[in-house]
Amino acid sequence: MVAERRSESSRHGGADAALTTGAVARRLGVAPTTLRSWERRYGIGPVHHDHGRHRRWTPEDVGRVEEMCRLTALGVPPAEAARLALLGTPAGAPAGAGIPRARRGGDPGTLSLGTVRQECRGLAKAAVRLDAPAVESQLRTTLDAYGFTTGWEEVMAPALHAIGRKWASCGERYVEVEHLLSWHVSSALRRTPGTGTDHAPPPATVPVAPVLLACVPGEQHTLPLEALTAVLGERGLPTRMFGAALPAEALYEAVRRIGPSAVILWAHSRGTADRALVHLVTEKEWGVRGARGHPAVLIAGPGWSTGAGAVPYAPGVERLTGLRTGADRIESLLAG
Structure with a gap:
């Protein structure tokens, strides 16, 4: 019986390897509501469920939704991207197999970010997908956790610079990505961390001229x-x-x-x-x-x-x- 449980745990990725929906959302830069919507509409989500417990994502589950993110970033419709991600790429098939020819090409999600915080990678990936809810969610999480200084220096600015370099090297492509991210960053910088609401400048605590x-x-x-x-x-x-x-x-x-x-x-x-x-x-x-x-x-x-x-x-x-x-x-x- 113990051996059977170990085998089952191994087959499911193990308790230590399993992630919550929120953790997967942060890792991929996707809003949790988007993940739930994809599972409801396309059946792409955690394969195994424990009765009465939170759903857990195994590495295989995460790999499938990550592939769906990659395909949608290339312009594949969500339903088709989910179908391909659930099928998997057959062994020996060329990269991009099943993707319409006009939509193939370099993966726009591949950005030169270097060594950055995971939140920065998630933010950049969400921006490339033009996933506005995920961008907003990632920015809110970042500012709540780190405040404006670290949030700007270690998450927002590196993502903006990477997308700017991508735009400069691709002949006017990805301008829409830069504009979307810039607009959301500007909006986030006007919010009070921890509240998600727009704010006027807080009352000054230093009695000096502005x-x-x-x-x-x-x-x-x-x-x-x-x-x-x-x-x-x-x-x-x-x-x-x-x-x-x-x-x-x-x-x-x-x-x-x-x-x-x-x-x-x-x-x-x-x-x-x-x-x-x-x-x-x-x-x-x-x-x-x-x-x-x-x-x-x-x-x-x-x-x-x-x-x-x-x-x-x-x-x-x-x-x-x-x-x-x-x-x-x-x-x-x-x-x-």
């Missing part, structure tokens, strides 16, 4: 600046975020009206990095005559990089080189 954050004129890449805004808000620092391509005159007027403690100017490319603009911002004043104030000006983004052809810094202007260190520097300036 930090003004803006992209320089002509600059449309906002996500890193959105991440910095979220991290500063998480630390209780007051912010005013103006987003993409703020015109120069509007920037000067915002500085005059707000009287910020610091101004952060983001430039993603050297073509938008403007030394004259930085100089003018450093000279802006506010307040009554005899009690004028000046902002601390900090620049951020690869557009301000050093080296041949780089934009020189204005006197007294600091450059932020990372999210965590940048937030630390801003916090220390405001504390001082």
Whole structure:
């Protein structure tokens, strides 16, 4: 009898190897509701069920649903992908056997991610499949577990960079993947971790003038600046975020009206990095005559990089080189 149980456990993958639906969803970057829907509609799910217990996925079960994810990413309709995944690829059959010829090609789920957290792999795979519910679920789980700083540096940014490289190397393909992921990341950075709800900037706990954050004129890449805004808000620092391509005159007027403690100017490319603009911002004043104030000006983004052809810094202007260190520097300036 004991031998029979051991044999049965081995045949089912073993208790230690079996996974819950939630664990499989996190591993593959698929929403748990999607897995349940696939099981209900197409019969692709855990083969064995223990009466009165949670369903457990064996390595073989996971392999089948992973193959379905791969096929749907290639454009195969879900019903056909499930049928092929349940049949399995016959021994000796070429890779992609059974996939319509027009849909064959390199697996778009193959991204150069390197050594990253599992959540990053799941997020990238979900984005490639254009599985918006899974992307949103993965982002929510990430921010609940790690917060904005680690969530951005170790999950969101690596996934975005990998998809950007994939897009750049494939001649305009996968632009839709980058846009979908960027939109969901931007939405996630405006939510309060642990609640899943949109939020206004939290009440400031440091009694100082706000930090003004803006992209320089002509600059449309906002996500890193959105991440910095979220991290500063998480630390209780007051912010005013103006987003993409703020015109120069509007920037000067915002500085005059707000009287910020610091101004952060983001430039993603050297073509938008403007030394004259930085100089003018450093000279802006506010307040009554005899009690004028000046902002601390900090620049951020690869557009301000050093080296041949780089934009020189204005006197007294600091450059932020990372999210965590940048937030630390801003916090220390405001504390001082």
